[in-house]
Amino acid sequence: MTEPFLVVNDLHRSFNDYKAVNGVSFTINKGEIFGLLGPNGAGKTTTIRMLSTVLPPDRGDIVIGGYSVRNNTDSIRRLIGVCPQELALYADLSAFDNLMFFGRMEGLSSQEARAQAMSNLEFVGLTDRAKKGRVDKFSGGMKRRVNLAIALMGNPQLLFLDEPTVGIDPQSRNNIYETIEMLRDRGMTILYTTHYMEEADRLCNRIAIMDAGIIIALDTPYNLKSKLGPPEKVNLEDVFLNMTGRSLRD
Amino acid sequence: MISGKMMRILVVALMEVRSYLRDKADLAFSILLPVAIFALMYGAFSGQDQFNGTLHLVNEDKEGIYSTRLITQLESISSLTIDYLSPSDADAKLEKSDLLMVVSIPPDFSSKIISGQTAELIFKQRGNGGQEGQVVASIVRGVAGNIDRELVIQNEVKNNLADTDISREQIQIAVASFIEQEQIAPSVSVIDEVVGEDLNPVTSFLPGIMTMFVLFAVSLTAQALVAERKKGTLERLLTTRLSVGQLFTGKFLANTSRGMVQMIILLALAQIVFRIFTPLTFLQSLVIALVFTAAVSTIGLIIGSIARTEDQASWIAVFFTMFMSIVGGTFFAIPQGSVLETISKVSLNTYANNAFRTIIMRSGTIRDISFELLVIAGVIVVGMILSRVLFQAVLKGK
Numbered sequence: 001m002t003e004p005f006l007v008v009n010d011l012h013r014s015f016n017d018y019k020a021v022n023g024v025s026f027t028i029n030k031g032e033i034f035g036l037l038g039p040n041g042a043g044k045t046t047t048i049r050m051l052s053t054v055l056p057p058d059r060g061d062i063v064i065g066g067y068s069v070r071n072n073t074d075s076i077r078r079l080i081g082v083c084p085q086e087l088a089l090y091a092d093l094s095a096f097d098n099l100m101f102f103g104r105m106e107g108l109s110s111q112e113a114r115a116q117a118m119s120n121l122e123f124v125g126l127t128d129r130a131k132k133g134r135v136d137k138f139s140g141g142m143k144r145r146v147n148l149a150i151a152l153m154g155n156p157q158l159l160f161l162d163e164p165t166v167g168i169d170p171q172s173r174n175n176i177y178e179t180i181e182m183l184r185d186r187g188m189t190i191l192y193t194t195h196y197m198e199e200a201d202r203l204c205n206r207i208a209i210m211d212a213g214i215i216i217a218l219d220t221p222y223n224l225k226s227k228l229g230p231p232e233k234v235n236l237e238d239v240f241l242n243m244t245g246r247s248l249r250d
Numbered sequence: 251m252i253s254g255k256m257m258r259i260l261v262v263a264l265m266e267v268r269s270y271l272r273d274k275a276d277l278a279f280s281i282l283l284p285v286a287i288f289a290l291m292y293g294a295f296s297g298q299d300q301f302n303g304t305l306h307l308v309n310e311d312k313e314g315i316y317s318t319r320l321i322t323q324l325e326s327i328s329s330l331t332i333d334y335l336s337p338s339d340a341d342a343k344l345e346k347s348d349l350l351m352v353v354s355i356p357p358d359f360s361s362k363i364i365s366g367q368t369a370e371l372i373f374k375q376r377g378n379g380g381q382e383g384q385v386v387a388s389i390v391r392g393v394a395g396n397i398d399r400e401l402v403i404q405n406e407v408k409n410n411l412a413d414t415d416i417s418r419e420q421i422q423i424a425v426a427s428f429i430e431q432e433q434i435a436p437s438v439s440v441i442d443e444v445v446g447e448d449l450n451p452v453t454s455f456l457p458g459i460m461t462m463f464v465l466f467a468v469s470l471t472a473q474a475l476v477a478e479r480k481k482g483t484l485e486r487l488l489t490t491r492l493s494v495g496q497l498f499t500g501k502f503l504a505n506t507s508r509g510m511v512q513m514i515i516l517l518a519l520a521q522i523v524f525r526i527f528t529p530l531t532f533l534q535s536l537v538i539a540l541v542f543t544a545a546v547s548t549i550g551l552i553i554g555s556i557a558r559t560e561d562q563a564s565w566i567a568v569f570f571t572m573f574m575s576i577v578g579g580t581f582f583a584i585p586q587g588s589v590l591e592t593i594s595k596v597s598l599n600t601y602a603n604n605a606f607r608t609i610i611m612r613s614g615t616i617r618d619i620s621f622e623l624l625v626i627a628g629v630i631v632v633g634m635i636l637s638r639v640l641f642q643a644v645l646k647g648k
């Protein structure tokens with residue numbers, strides 16, 4: 001559990017003059033679920049976009065599985081799966097066709113893609129809707145599940161889940177939450193951002209709290225809570241409030 | 251075996267083609283609209299063909315050698331169709347004004363000529379015989395006049411040589427062959443000279459209309475690219491093993507195929523309706539079409555890379571299309587040596603239209619249009635590189 005699979009070192013990124021990410025460093029070990037928590041605009045998505053090779057950092061380095069984003073994005077892309085915060089689906093295709101297409105792009109043969117698409121859709125509980133209807137006719141929760149299932153295509157070793165449970169009904173949220181637990185049990189390495197503290201508390205091995213482009217705390221949920229009092233009586237919400245003076249969900 | 255890279259390019263291209271096929275409005279726009287324009291052109295220009303008339307003929311001298319000769323010559327005239335009537339039919343139709351002009355060969359036509367009398371052709375007409383009737387009559391007069399002249403010469407020569415021991419048959423054969431020679435190499439001949447280009451409005455405007463319609467696809471390509479970028483699917487694709495180069499090559503292939511389908515439909519329609527191609531010029535036109543559509547598809551990718559919104563993409567594309575079409579001589583011929591001609595050199599359509607016109611109107615060959623093809627091919631190469639570079643630059647800033 002201590003072998004670092006992802007190493008982020010002094011990451012910076014500005015948009016125009018605004019420093020969205022301002023010197024972020026952390027590591028994620030193999031098989032670990034790493035939580036990135038922070039209020040809106042903290043820089044979580046910007047960080048994930050840099051980790052997933054689509055946004056070049058202004059400064060700093062990212063090494064995943066031994067490959068640097070500076071010169072080896074191709075190798076990194078084979079290792080990662082990305083579930084973006086905004087739904088990124090082909091609205092007029094079925095769930096199955098969406099997975100097929102991304103699977104082919106991950107380099108799977110058509111048979112491999114078909115097999116993985118079916119098993120991933122089963123994994124997120126969408127087998128009966130796989131080929132039924134375009135995804136834009138799906139409910140919000142179902143779209144989220146398709147969004148997650150796509151990220152699993154190509155059997156990535158590292159998953160980036162950017163608020164996979166945001167804005168959906170409790171039932172779908174539960175479903176996704178359980179899916180992530182199953183992935184954890186399979187030993188998947190995951191970087192996870194969320195607004196839901198109890199999810200992060202239950203799922204994550206370690207948590208980084210990010211605010212205004214920097215990480216202000218990084219530890220296990222237990223240790224983070226211990227600083228405020230007995231961990232059984234404190235929740236992460238309190239920790240966050242204590243550190244930033246703000247509530248996480250403002 | 252197809253490599254993974256090629257496979258991804260093909261899957262992207264296929265995906266793009268499928269999305270075109272799903273969008274019924276786009277499909278209708280890119281195929282039905284040009285067909286409608288064609289229908290309009292057909293209506294406007296189809297009446298302006300060469301003269302074609304029908305000769306309504308009554309032949310009562312069925313076995314006669316001179317009537318047969320007259321009819322053979324008339325039948326060899328391509329702009330004349332002969333409609334044979336019985337005398338009673340002809341009279342009835344003239345009576346009812348179904349026909350305005352009938353030419354009649356009387357039963358004694360040949361026998362009168364043989365006996366040296368004046369034979370008559372009878373032109374029966376209602377009123378002035380109608381315009382078509384007048385032209386047909388004058389054609390018949392010309393042919394009859396030729397036969398008459400031949401007979402006059404025959405008789406003249408026969409009379410002059412009557413005292414010699416040359417047989418009348420020999421004289422006849424010699425004179426006939428002389429007249430035949432004269433027809434092949436006449437002393438006074440008429441040369442049909444086409445000044446400048448073929449002025450057929452169909453062939454001169456067809457290239458412009460075709461290129462303009464293919465160019466409309468720029469807007470669709472650009473909008474689709476922006477839409478995908480905004481939806482986030484493009485960024486997501488780039489976290490897979492698909493590279494920007496592969497993505498653009500796939501889209502390029504799909505757009506070029508769509509343009510080619512459009513072009514093939516237009517060219518085939520042009521051929522069916524207007525018959526303006528030979529098999530060779532058709533093939534050559536396909537080559538121009540392929541190069542042009544490929545260039546157009548890279549331009550769509552460039553606009554899609556730099557536009558921020560779909561609306562912006564479609565406005566840039568519309569402006570671009572109209573500018574290229576107007577300056578490229580789609581709606582009017584660009585006067586040679588004018589300022590406009592200089593400006594027209596910046597339009598891709600100018601080169602495509604010139605190439606098409608060279609092939610269709612001046613029966614040129616691929617060699618004659620190699621300059622135009624090279625210019626357009628240059629646009630493809632520059633467009634492929636530029637669209638990629640611009641796309642990546644924009645992506646990195648976001």
Ligand SMILES: Nc1ncnc2c1ncn2[C@@H]1O[C@H](COP(=O)(O)OP(=O)(O)OP(=O)(O)O)[C@@H](O)[C@H]1O
Nearest residue numbers: 015020038039040041042043044045046047085648
């Ligand atoms: N493409 C962009 N152009 C300009 N500014 C941007 C861009 N992307 C992000 N920002 C800005 O950078 C800051 C960090 O944004 P980011 O999306 O990374 O935050 P986040 O932590 O993911 O927030 P949320 O919880 O709302 O998803 C924000 O202030 C945002 O407005």
Ligand SMILES: [Mg+2]
Nearest residue numbers: 044045046085
């Ligand atoms: Mg975010």
